Amino acid sequence: MIPWVVLERLFLYYTYLESLPPEVEWVSSQMLGDALGISGDLVRKDMTYCTTKGKPRQGYPVGQLRDHLREMLKLDLPVNAVLVGAGRLGSALANYPGFRRHNMHILAAFDVDPAKVGTHVGDVPVLPITELESFVTRNDVCCGIITVPASSAQEVADMLVRSGVRSIWNFAPVSLRVPHHVVVRNENIIEGFILLRIQALEQ
Amino acid sequence: MIPWVVLERLFLYYTYLESLPPEVEWVSSQMLGDALGISGDLVRKDMTYCTTKGKPRQGYPVGQLRDHLREMLKLDLPVNAVLVGAGRLGSALANYPGFRRHNMHILAAFDVDPAKVGTHVGDVPVLPITELESFVTRNDVCCGIITVPASSAQEVADMLVRSGVRSIWNFAPVSLRVPHHVVVRNENIIEGFILLRIQALEQ
Numbered sequence: 446m447i448p449w450v451v452l453e454r455l456f457l458y459y460t461y462l463e464s465l466p467p468e469v470e471w472v473s474s475q476m477l478g479d480a481l482g483i484s485g486d487l488v489r490k491d492m493t494y495c496t497t498k499g500k501p502r503q504g505y506p507v508g509q510l511r512d513h514l515r516e517m518l519k520l521d522l523p524v525n526a527v528l529v530g531a532g533r534l535g536s537a538l539a540n541y542p543g544f545r546r547h548n549m550h551i552l553a554a555f556d557v558d559p560a561k562v563g564t565h566v567g568d569v570p571v572l573p574i575t576e577l578e579s580f581v582t583r584n585d586v587c588c589g590i591i592t593v594p595a596s597s598a599q600e601v602a603d604m605l606v607r608s609g610v611r612s613i614w615n616f617a618p619v620s621l622r623v624p625h626h627v628v629v630r631n632e633n634i635i636e637g638f639i640l641l642r643i644q645a646l647e648q
Numbered sequence: 649m650i651p652w653v654v655l656e657r658l659f660l661y662y663t664y665l666e667s668l669p670p671e672v673e674w675v676s677s678q679m680l681g682d683a684l685g686i687s688g689d690l691v692r693k694d695m696t697y698c699t700t701k702g703k704p705r706q707g708y709p710v711g712q713l714r715d716h717l718r719e720m721l722k723l724d725l726p727v728n729a730v731l732v733g734a735g736r737l738g739s740a741l742a743n744y745p746g747f748r749r750h751n752m753h754i755l756a757a758f759d760v761d762p763a764k765v766g767t768h769v770g771d772v773p774v775l776p777i778t779e780l781e782s783f784v785t786r787n788d789v790c791c792g793i794i795t796v797p798a799s800s801a802q803e804v805a806d807m808l809v810r811s812g813v814r815s816i817w818n819f820a821p822v823s824l825r826v827p828h829h830v831v832v833r834n835e836n837i838i839e840g841f842i843l844l845r846i847q848a849l850e851q
């Protein structure tokens with residue numbers, strides 16, 4: 446198991462390599478470090494998890510390292526997800542073409558509101574919450590996206606865990622209690638704005 | 649000027665103090681450190697920016713420290729914002745009641761689509777992009793929120809900078825070029841899902 450913080454940096458190295466113009470064939474640990482705001486030493490330590498080796502004074506081969514990271518991080522593997530809460534934020538996410546570009550497929554959305562059940566958000570069907578568990582088991586779903594109000598978030602998380610998802614992407618401003626084998630990522634969009642205003646007022 | 653990374657931690661200490669039950673009257677730098685996953689030493693260093701002092705073996709007074717942080721971070725100051733791009737994501741954000749709870753007021757949205765101009769998203773009016781600059785100057789707007797496609801994001805950023813906003817909250821997946829005096833925060837929502845899937849597949 447590669448530690449979570451290393452995985453996060455490997456993905457950021459990958460994004461940086463992807464953004465380089467085609468004529469750049471070699472990249473040093475210093476360049477990679479500068480892109481992430483970390484030291485060259487830490488980059489070299491991270492690279493011990495990769496089989497692509499650097500050459501003294503030349504650095505790492507951009508194409509080879511980029512393709513190797515893509516394979517290591519399994520970015521080409523298609524991943525299925527379901528979304529619970531087809532409200533304002535849920536429908537913006539379900540409809541977003543950017544997911545498919547990264548091999549992430551939202552198969553269905555679930556809701557309790559009778560006015561939403563039976564409709565579509567883009568090409569994603571909105572199904573009743575009572576069908577969540579059977580849908581997840583039948584369709585090899587890896588991730589559940591939670592966009593319900595904070596008051597229902599834990600109850601929805603429990604349903605997702607019971608149905609067998611391995612990961613939860615949570616937009617509700619509550620911290621969820623889940624078993625160790627389930628990975629949770631909390632997105633706190635509002636926090637971004639609060640930090641921005643603090644910095645803007647400090648200027 | 650307090651460094652950005654310290655401001656970010658001060659806000660996270662504040663959020664932690666807010667979440668404590670009322671009967672907890674003292675908190676140690678160790679407890680604050682554990683909440684953020686950092687060392688007690690770093691907490692003590694951060695606290696040198698605050699006037700609330702800790703007491704040996706007792707720690708910091710929760711109520712006093714929380715109120716002092718709230719004042720330092722100017723969380724009670726109302727902040728005006730405008731949103732450019734009243735599409736899927738823009739309308740989910742413009743409509744979200746969570747902003748007002750944190751004294752952040754989205755006064756208007758702007759768009760180029762004639763079908764959207766003249767409508768409302770919740771109680772936020774959608775105005776033509778040609779009126780952006782005069783609206784911002786007339787209404788003391790601190791922040792511009794960018795939710796337009798990547799291809800228009802830089803042009804919209806230039807307009808916001810010309811109109812005098814001090815900060816930009818950018819949701820488009822591009823990095824913006826802005827003058828030093830303007831603060832930019834890039835929200836890359838998709839990155840959260842990619843990191844989650846990497847970790848889930850690694851389990």
Ligand SMILES: NC(=O)c1ccc[n+]([C@@H]2O[C@H](COP(=O)([O-])OP(=O)(O)OC[C@H]3O[C@@H](n4cnc5c(N)ncnc54)[C@H](O)[C@@H]3O)[C@@H](O)[C@H]2O)c1
Nearest residue numbers: 530532533534556557558592593594595597617740741744
């Ligand atoms: N809208 C935003 O910009 C925004 C920003 C940050 C965070 N959030 C968070 O995202 C979540 C959703 O926000 P929103 O603005 O989309 O709210 P919303 O009220 O528009 O949508 C919530 C949806 O969840 C459904 N729902 C409620 N309980 C349910 C349950 N038990 N099972 C299934 N569906 C259920 C509702 O019927 C509704 O369709 C909230 O927790 C909010 O705090 C939203």
Ligand SMILES: NC(=O)c1ccc[n+]([C@@H]2O[C@H](COP(=O)([O-])OP(=O)(O)OC[C@H]3O[C@@H](n4cnc5c(N)ncnc54)[C@H](O)[C@@H]3O)[C@@H](O)[C@H]2O)c1
Nearest residue numbers: 537538541733735736737759760761795796797798800820
């Ligand atoms: N929808 C999501 O869940 C999501 C997630 C992550 C990132 N994003 C990013 O957020 C941005 C918006 O995404 P969306 O899904 O809401 O797209 P969208 O197409 O639904 O909305 C874009 C809006 O911007 C308007 N617009 C285009 N050019 C403009 C200009 N020059 N000035 C003013 N308005 C202009 C369009 O008329 C439209 O209303 C994109 O950059 C996207 O990559 C969206």
